[in-house]
Amino acid sequence: MTINFKEALGVHADTLALRAERTKVLAANIANESTPGYTARDVDFGAMLQERVDSENGELSLGDGEALYRVPFHPSADGNTVEIGVEQAAFSQNASDFQTSLTFINMQLRGLAKAINGQ
Template sequence: MTINFKDALGVHADALHVRAERTKVLAANIANESTPGYTARDVDFGAMLQERAALDSAGPGNGDLAMLDAETLYRVPFHPSADGNTVEIGVEQAAFSQNASDFQTSLTFINMKLRGLAKAIQGQ
């Protein structure tokens, strides 16, 4: 009997991938805080996760497609700047921090699942 790690890990593997993509977008926002005319972006985590799960269930190799451009949304600033830049560093740092915390939570769940599988394999 073989172990299907995709089924064993559940949604957390896809969540890690989507969180990593979101980290890239948020990091780009923070890096372009001083760039005139730069428009802050973000991703809809729930929609991107559902689309990723649908691609994974469609067959092998289909989940490797980059969906970042299709799912990127533009952030509406609370206080627009005169140079057209919509990055608000406090908002971006808070979103980045929350995303990092959620990433760590998914890693913890995967770690617990893998430890459980290791114990089951060892017969404990």
């Protein structure tokens, strides 16, 4: 009998992958804080996760999974829409959420190991 890790880990594996993708987008925003004309982007995590879950269930997906542009609270004169405080807060929250997803995966893998060992 084989273990299907996709079924065993559930949505947490997809969550981890999407959090990693969002980290890249947010890091690019922070790196381009002083680039004139750079437009800050983010992803709709909930919509992307729902799109992945729906596609795995064979349902038609309506979302495109593309990064969205942010509307700045205080636009700069050079056209850059990165607001470092907003980006740092989003990056920090995403890192915390990534760690939470990783913790869930670790707990599930420990449970599988116990079941395999007969404990």
